[in-house]
Amino acid sequence: MHDNDIQRKKLSLWQVLIIGIAYMTPMTVFDTFGIVSGITHGRVPLAYLLALVAMLLTAFSYARFSRHSAKPGSAYTYTTDSCGANAGFMVGWCALLDYILLPLINALLISIYLEALFPSIPYWAWVMIATSVVTLINCFRIHILANISLIFVLAPTLLMMVFVYLVIKGIGTSQGYEHVLTMTPLINGDHSIAPLVAGASILCFSYLGFDAVTTMSHETKDPQKTIPRAVILTTLIGGCIFFTASWFIQLYFPNNLRFNNPSEALPEIVLYVGGVFFQSVFLCGQIMNTFASGLATHASASRLIHIMGRDNIFPKAIFGQTSRRFGTPIYSVLVIGLISCLAIFLSLDTVVSLISFGALIAFTAVNFSVFMFFYIKQKQRHGIKNIFLNLIVPWLSVLTIVCLWFNLDAAALQFGFIWLTFGLALFIYKKLTKQNITINEAC
Incomplete structure (x- = not known):
């Protein structure tokens, strides 16, 4: 481990948690509520519970692998360890799609909100301002980003608590249910399963964030202990927020x-x-929440590019380096900033329809990697515990991901395969030019 790596290990458990929760954008529950309520026939909380169970299975796979390996890189690294560098390359390339699109989406959302509040300033200017601020903060040490994210997560959380208070106060005077202590939001007489699964499939993507914290291993204290806890806690805390709201x-x-x-x-x-x-106040909180998500998604995306740069997938001399002063992958951060500027030319509907392909590839790969690494390679297959942890859980997780594949937007699938084609072309080019992928073993 290089001295610079040691200096960078600044993040504690709570700071990693904040980044993960910020990545999730908890207030997204308000954005998706109307859509999912219509799909599930008024059973959104139950759909969130189903989504939580499904995502916890995959989160467990991430936690299991991060406990074994302190190397960052999320699905890319875990697949490489279990299935080899070639498979790792393709999974990393696919996962990168969502990682780079999410900061762009946040730039879009922040700019849309700010333009609505200050219509005299053009949309493109807000994109440039928002992207510049997020990029600049990401250039500094990671613990500074975590501390700033804390502010932008706590404020919206307090607003959500005020919202809950107002709902309790208004129950009985609104057109809603008459009592707070009722099970009707879960069991309202509709027993249809398919709409519930369809709603849960949409909500599963609200939990994206638990996987992103695994890219922070190099900057976290005692990563093999902290990161697994952060993965599970991020999922559980996010689930509690989503369910309660x-x-x-x-x-x-x-x-x-x-x-x-x-x-x-x-x-x-x-x-x-x-x-x-x-x-008006709540919408300001939504802007803060989106800004926090922008910081977190930008950080995770730049770390993944940096990790792939260290392994010579991208030019190592540029993307494989970190700032001596701040310990952050400056060039990777700047690239994500430039990509986010494309928000000037793209619509929200277009970009949102393209995400999820990379996440599903990553989730599927990590679950399969747990099976391959622990059950096949290390032969941990004796006894009920090993069979449950290394065989049943990962394959049960894969089955839940299959449900998500069936509900994936057609545009996301098409764009995902186009992205995959570019990845294959890059892979073939590297093979033909004998540019080997060199997996960095430093932790």
Whole structure:
């Protein structure tokens, strides 16, 4: 391990957790509520529970591998360790798609919100401002980013608590359910399974974030102990936030009849619950929440590019280096910033429809890697415990991911295969030019 690596190990468990939770964007529950409520027939909290169970299985696979290996890189590294450098390259390339699109989406969202608040400033200017600020903060030491993210996560969380209070206060006077202590948001008489699974499939992507913390291993104290805990805790805390918020929203809005536009229900939800002033404050909190997510997604994407740069997938002299002063992968951070500037030319609907392909590839690969590494390679297959941990859990996780594949947007699938084709072309080029992928063993 290089001295610079030692100096960079600054993140504690709570700081890694903050980055993971910020990545999730907890207030997204308000954005997706109208859509999922319509799909599930008013059973959003139950859909979140199903999604939590599904994601916990995959989170367990990430935690299991991160406990074994202190190397960062998430699905890319874990697949490389279990299935070889070639498989790792393809998984890393596919995972990179979502990693670089998410900062772009956050830049889009921040700019849309800010343009709505300050219409005199053009949209393209907000994109440049938001991207520049996020990129600049990511250039500094990672613990600075974690501390800033804490502020931008706590403020929206407090607003969500105020929202819950207002819902409790308004129950009985609204058109929602009459009592807080009711199981109706979970069991409302509709027993259909397919709509519930479809809703849960959408909500699973709300949990993206637990996987991103595994890219922070090099900058975390005692990573083989801290990262596995962070993976599981990020998933559980995110799940608790999503479930609680959706429960109280569902109490107030049993169905979508009161929404003019269910696909953009957030402004109407907070307006009905708290009035015009609370709506304005809440939307400011949403901007903060999105900004926190922008910081976290930018950090994770730049780390993955850096890790792949160290392994000579990308030019090592550029992307494999870190700043001597800040210990951060400056060039990777700047590249993600430049990509995020494409938000000027793209629409939100277009970009959102393209995500998820990389995440599903990564989830599938990590679950398979647990099976390959522990059950096949290390032959940990004797006894009920080993069979359960190394065979049943990973394959059960794969089955849940299959459900997500069936619900994947067609545009995401098409764009994903195009991206995969570019990856294959790069892979073939490296083979023909004898540019070997050199896996960095430093931890």
